[in-house]
Amino acid sequence: MNRLSMRGIEKSFGAVRVLDGVDFSVRPGEVHALLGMNGAGKSTLMNILAGAIPPDAGTITIDGVNCTFSSPLDAKRAGIGFVVQEVDTALFPGLPVYENLAADELADVKKQPIRSLRREKERAAALLRRVGLAISPAKLVRDCSLHEKQLIVLAKVLSSNARYIILDEPTAALSEAETKRLFAIITELKQQGVGFIYISHKLKEVQEIADRLTILRDGRVVYHGSARGLPLEDIVLHMTGTRRAAAMKQTRAHGSDIAFAARGILIDKTGTTVDLYAHRGEIVGIAGLVGAGKTELAESLIAHRNTSGEWEIDGRRYVFSSPYEAIDAGLCLIPEERRKQGLFLPESVKTNITVRLLSRLSRWQWISRRKETDAADELVRSLGIHPPSPSTAVRHLSGGNQQKVVIGKWLNTNARVFLFDEPTKGIDVHAKQEVFSIIRALADEGKTVLYFSSEFHELLEVCDTIYIMADGRLLTRLPAAELTYEQLVYYCSGGEIDEPASRFHSAVEKSGAVHS
Template sequence: MNGLSMRGMEKSFGAVRVLDGVDFDVRPGEVHALLGMNGAGKSTLMNMLAGAISPDAGTIAIDGAPCAFSSPFDAKRAGIGFVVQEVDTALFPGLPVYENIAADELARATQRPIRSLRQEKERAAALLRRVGLSIPPTKLVRDCSLHEKQLIVLAKVLSSDARYIILDEPTAALSEAETKRLFAIIHELKQQGVGFIYISHKLKEVQEIADRLTILRDGRVVYQGATDSLSLEDIVLHMTGTKRRTSANQARTYGGDIAFVARGITIDKTGTTVDLYAHRGEIVGIAGLVGAGKTELAESLIAHRKTAGEWEIEGQRYVFPSPYEAIEAGLCLIPEERRKQGLFLPESVRANITVRLLSHLTRWQWIKQAQEAEAANALVRSLAIHPPSSATAVRHLSGGNQQKVVIGKWLNTNARVFLFDEPTKGIDVHAKQDVFAIIRSLADEGKTVLYFSSECQELLDICDTIYVMVDGRLLARLPAAELTYEQLVYYCSGGEIDESAGRFRDAVEKNGAVYS
């Protein structure tokens, strides 16, 4: 039989059964989507296929020939490629693009190869063109944007002659135009006989790109068939087992006092200056397309990036030379790249979720382990982290549960202003509702929340007020209840903001935050 097949795949971690007899296959020249809520078993199944995890039971075959992968090298040699969601983990930031593309080949060499730098650069340039990326192959990876890195990883996979490519949340960091370009590349590679396994929480994109889909729930296959045979509502029903919950932005009340002001904050990447403010208990959105400068602003606000400006928290003025002073004053950042910037992946949930509390959990530089475990377990229970064990290695958690850990480590600190940068990236609809509930509870406690996102509907669902960001500038401050989805998308795309926004500009100026 032509194609790749997995039959009867089973896997347990301790007493937790993650996969229970899963069958999955992908044919040459097709896109087969693998869907499911966080924790459904998708990552475990794909890590088996990629040689990173050994199954407890089950078989893998390519073109009818049985395969046994004891390492990722075995899977790559068999023609399996994996474009991971956290692309920074697959690249060497200090090396140029062409050396990153050739890295796997050099690592496999049994003796030092004779290398032609000119040929390597030409080969890398050809692969970059194949994925629609027009950057010099000598560019250092650390100087590349997130979407450029994703396409570099795809080029790297293609360099190994992969026949079956796993794409894990491939459009999470891509703009609409970049997504269309990626889809065009996928269609081209399909014509060449490459098969794709497509994992995404963006279901409309799945409907557009996938030929077939398999839906997992609780480690079992609950649907497998043609994509066009299911509606969007049916897909969600199979994933969750329940009707989709609709969320509406219910009117909230918050304090009239301004709790946070940032004046003259510079964004080095865009060369712009930003002013903003927020009330106590207010959820303020920063809306912008991918590349608008949202992450750079969030990092500037916590002084992670080189910046200038002045901060005011609860009436007290600050100048922050580094993140240490910003954190001490009550700011905290839940970063977009949680696995890279927000977690110690090899460590336990307990170590991660109590890291900001160590000064209260130590005596003579020794950690009081009983108190640490008690504090961690209380947070795990209150946040409904699954599995409910603080001893679990955080790398084994789903994306949504990892995000709860990143948030949880700040909850019992002196943090007063919470900066959430794309907090729902790569998590499912139920996990999003859990994150929304945490954010609303923080605001209800009087914390100030800034929510940075390119997901316009999410901003309308969760925020009280929304700043529109275009090319590194904040163009208006608007009440979320008076915006439609179409208006917000239009404004973020550079559309002219109507005159009614002027009264909010006046309010900003009266409060001392003047637009640049």
């Protein structure tokens, strides 16, 4: 029978067994979801399939023929494609789309020593049509949106005649409309006989798109079967080993005084201005669809982007012209792209988590290694970072543990206002709850938290108050306890809001938190 099959796959790193006899298969024309918590073995299994690392034991067969991959090129030649989560790492931003799509052929000059730009552009246009992308092949990749880049990588994979395609968190940064378009493309390619391995932490999307699913826990298969009809709670039970009680929204008490306020903050990209405020110890959500301007607002609040306006923190007025000034005043940003903007990936956990504390850990410009180690050990222990070794390179941590490091570097600083931009992107359900616990603990200590997210269920679970954002504007400010998921979707999609948008503006003016 035609299929890709992995049998008895085992892999250990040192004394740690990551995969313990895993069986997995995918048929032509189906979507097979691969689920599991961070550290369950998903990435290792897929890296083995993609030829990046060898298995210790087990076999891979395609259509009944045994395959041995000694490199990613071997896997590609066998018909396996990999659309990675960080699509920018798979593209050349300074080159046009058609040259990116022809990059593999261009690298093999012996195979095709003479280039025809006309044929390359025609071939690129045909590949772009196949993935439903209506852009010019001559467009530079750096000028493309994230969704466009993702489809370019998919087209590049199809250009190598891939029959089985691994999709790693394909909708992590896509809007709802973009996700629907991607699913339509997947459905069309399924009809052409392409098989997909779909990895995602968005379980409702998995239920929608997947035909079968396999769940890993601690390197073993704990569930395999049809994706249809399996309740979400049962999926979580298989992933975690424990049945999670339904989330109960607890009403939190927070201060009545306004600890942070901003007026006339210019979002350079959208050309809009924003006013907002937050009380001491309050968790304030900024709810918006992908593309609403949430990241741009977060970066403007910390003066990372060209901006103007005025800020007030604990009654003191500021005008920031650089992130240095904003950080010095007590703001900090946990960015959406933690690997790009929040971490020094080749460096250790210790280096990353103490980087904001160097002035306290040094004397006469010499760092005290003992103080640095003690500070790192304390933060690693308090945050529950795994593995609990500060000497581990941060690039080897799971997404959830990397996020803890990004947060942890701000904990012993003078930060009073924490800006969290999509803080649960690409992390599993258990790690999400740990991040929520950290955020609640910060608020309980009297810190002010702004939580920027398009994950509306999360906003309702963790926030006290929610702003609705669309097209670069904050439309209204409402108590989270009075909102439902459906209302958030409706409002953020442009639905008419019952409360006038001026309500929160007048609240700021009456409070005197920001003066003209």
